[in-house]
Amino acid sequence: MKISFIVPWITKSRGGTENVGHLMANAMAKKGYEINVYTFDDSKSPSVWPLADTVKIHYLPQGDNIKASYQMTVALAEDCPDLIVGLHMNQWLLKYAVTAQKIEVPLVLSEHIDPHFPKRLGVFSEEQRLAAFTGATRIHLLTETFKDALPEYLQNKTDVIPNTVMETDQLCDPRGGGQKKLITVARLVPRKNLSRLIDEFAIIAGRHPDWVLQILGDGPEMKNLKVRAKDKGVAGQVEFLGHSDSPYSYLEQAQLFVLPSLFEGFPMSSLEAMAHGMPLVGYAACNGINEQIVSGVNGLLAKRSLEAGCLAECLDELMSKDDLREKMGAASKKRFDKLYSNTTVFDAWETIFKTAIEAGPSNINTQIETDAQSEIWQLVNC
Numbered sequence: 001m002k003i004s005f006i007v008p009w010i011t012k013s014r015g016g017t018e019n020v021g022h023l024m025a026n027a028m029a030k031k032g033y034e035i036n037v038y039t040f041d042d043s044k045s046p047s048v049w050p051l052a053d054t055v056k057i058h059y060l061p062q063g064d065n066i067k068a069s070y071q072m073t074v075a076l077a078e079d080c081p082d083l084i085v086g087l088h089m090n091q092w093l094l095k096y097a098v099t100a101q102k103i104e105v106p107l108v109l110s111e112h113i114d115p116h117f118p119k120r121l122g123v124f125s126e127e128q129r130l131a132a133f134t135g136a137t138r139i140h141l142l143t144e145t146f147k148d149a150l151p152e153y154l155q156n157k158t159d160v161i162p163n164t165v166m167e168t169d170q171l172c173d174p175r176g177g178g179q180k181k182l183i184t185v186a187r188l189v190p191r192k193n194l195s196r197l198i199d200e201f202a203i204i205a206g207r208h209p210d211w212v213l214q215i216l217g218d219g220p221e222m223k224n225l226k227v228r229a230k231d232k233g234v235a236g237q238v239e240f241l242g243h244s245d246s247p248y249s250y251l252e253q254a255q256l257f258v259l260p261s262l263f264e265g266f267p268m269s270s271l272e273a274m275a276h277g278m279p280l281v282g283y284a285a286c287n288g289i290n291e292q293i294v295s296g297v298n299g300l301l302a303k304r305s306l307e308a309g310c311l312a313e314c315l316d317e318l319m320s321k322d323d324l325r326e327k328m329g330a331a332s333k334k335r336f337d338k339l340y341s342n343t344t345v346f347d348a349w350e351t352i353f354k355t356a357i358e359a360g361p362s363n364i365n366t367q368i369e370t371d372a373q374s375e376i377w378q379l380v381n382c
Contacts, residue, residue, distance in 0.1 A: 001034065001083070001353075001357065002033070002034040002036070002083075003028055003033050003034070003035055003036070003083045003084075003353060004035075004036045004037075004038060004079055004081040004083070004084050005025050005035065005036070005037045005038065005085045005087070006038045006084065006085070006086045006096055007021030007022070007037055007038070007087055008039060008087070008088050008092060009039065009040070009041075010022060010039045010047045010048065011039055011041045011045040011047055011057075012041065012045070013048070014048055014049070015187070016112060016265070016267070016268045017087050017088060017112045018048070018049055019165070019268055020087065020110070020163055020268075021049075021087050022047065022050065023342075024085065024349060025037050025051060025055050026050075026052045026055065027342070027346040027349065028346075028353070029052045029054050029055050030052065035054065035055045035056070036055070036056050036058055036079055036081070037051065037055055037056070037057045037058065038057075038059075038060055038072075038075065038076070039057065039058075039059060039060065040060050040061070041059050041060075042059075042061060042062050044059045060075060069095055069098070069099070072095065072099055073098075073099045073102055073103060076105070077103045081105055082105070082357050083105065083107070083108065083353055083356055083357050084096065084099070084100050084107045085107075085110060085353070086100075086107065086108070086109050087110045087112060093109055093111070093128075093132035093133075094128050094132040094135075096109065097109065097133075098135065100136075100137075100361060100362075101135050101362070105361060106138075106356045106359060106360055106361050106362075107135065107136045107137050107138075107356070107361070107362070108137065108138045108140055108352060108353065108356050109132060109136040109138075109139050110140040111139070111140065111141055112142065112163075112265045112266075113263075113264075114146070114287050114288070116263070130151065130154070133150070133154050134154070135362055136157070137157070137359050137361060137362050138158070138352055138355060138356040138359070139157055139158040140160075140349075140352060141160050142160070142162060142265045142266035142288060143160060143162070143266060143288060143291060146160075146287070157362075161348045161349060162291070162340055163265075163266045163267075163268055163271060163345070164271065164340050164345035165340075166272075166342075167342055168248055168252075168275055170276070171276055171329075171333065172251060172253065172254055172276045172277055172329065173255065174255050174256070174277070174278060174322075174325035175323075175325060175326050176255040178210070179211070180208075180211045180255045180319070181214050181253060181254040181255055181256075182212070182213045182254070182255070182256045182258060182315065183213075183250060183251065183257055184197060184213075184215055184257065184258050184259060184260065184269070185216045185217060185247050185250075185251075185269035185272070185273075186216075186217045186259070186269060187218070188217050188218060188220065188221040188222050189219050190221060191261065191262075191263060192260070192261050193261050194215060194221065194225055194260060195224070195225060195228050196260050196311070197215075197260035197311070198213070198225060198228045198229050198234065199228075199308070200260070200308075200311040200315065201234060201237075201238070202232035202234045204315060204316045205234045205237050207316065207320075208316075208320075211237065212237050212238065212239050213234070213237060214239045214241055214254065215238065215239070215240050216242075216244060216247055217241075217242075218242050218243035222240065222242075225240070226240060247269070248272065248276070251273055251276045251278065254276075255278070255325060256278065256279055256280075256315070256318055256319065256325060257269075257273035257280050257281070258280070258281045258315060259281075259282040260282070260283065261286050261289070262285055262286050262305055264286055264288040265287070265288055266287075266288040266292075267288050267292070270288075270292050271292065271336065271340055273332070274292060274298070274333065274340070275333070275336050275340075277330060277332055278329050279318055279324075279325050279328035279329045279332055280292065280298060280299035280328075280332060281300050281301075281311065281318065283305045284301040289301075292340075294335070297328065298328050298334075298335050299328055299332065300318060301314070302314050
């Protein structure tokens with residue numbers, strides 16, 4: 001079986017979608033499939049994520065125009081794959097669907113973000129999203145909540161599979177000793193809500209002089225966040241670690257993980273914390289994290305996302321209780337092993353891929369009953 005994965009920025013970004021893409025490609029290569037990875041990069045740089053020796057990487061033009069779309073179609077047609085798997089969260093999904101229809105290859109579209117977020121940014125309309133999904137053989141979403149929001153005619157070809165992350169045998173010590181570490185791992189951009197995290201930490205930092213907040217990641221908000229920590233009087237208890245290609249070395253040393261986002265798909269950083277046996281704190285309103293955390297079992301969910309101090313209350317409780325952190329950390333590892341292990345997720349991916357190949361390309365030439373069907377039909381037949 002030959003599978004072509006389209007992973008848009010695997011040579012440029014260490015984001016969650018690229019992480020998932022390299023895990024998918026390597027897992028299927030290990031299972032014996034012939035794997036090709038396609039990415040958009042005119043400079044033809046190497047992948048920033050490690051790919052198995054048997055995985056071949058191909059470069060597509062970065063341009064968003066008719067010529068670039070044609071070149072993508074030709075490249076994939078020459079590859080003659082049994083299946084195309086497209087990963088992303090914006091209008092590229094529509095290009096994948098058009099290409100798969102034109103070369104008559106089944107397509108799995110894999111969406112890796114809360115579907116409401118692109119609409120908020122205005123980069124991808126709901127009509128475009130549904131048109132792309134109409135052209136897919138199977139749709140992969142991260143949570144049942146996202147599936148329930150789809151029109152009924154798409155739900156019967158949608159599979160829900162959570163993310164997984166690289167497993168580790170090196171667990172953290174939630175009890176800790178001496179200086180203890182509350183850690184978050186995120187790109188420093190506004191939607192990660194890190195300024196709010198600093199505000200919440202500042203509420204309780206004085207009661208926990210033996211704790212520091214570590215922010216692992218880089219991004220355009222670094223300067224603003226440092227100013228925020230200083231203004232809140234906690235600069236001495238907040239460590240900005242910058243970017244690291246080895247986040248596990250920091251997770252191994254931490255006692256508690258926090259994710260302050262209000263919008264996620266199925267966050268990878270919190271899964272990595274779970275794999276290390278760490279208790280978690282997040283907002284109940286955030287999709288993904290509200291499935292990873294069973295509040296009171298492996299962490300705590302702040303129920304009132306707009307209320308100042310609500311997240312701080314959860315942090316305060318766990319920072320104050322060594323025994324509770326230890327208990328919840330063990331529950332995190334158990335939950336990861338049961339629901340999000342590599343074996344569980346990789347086998348589920350393989351099942352989707354086999355099902356899509358058996359089903360063949362999506363037939364968009366049936367009776368057109370929706371605007372989404374009309375849009376994908378017009379794009380394919382123009």
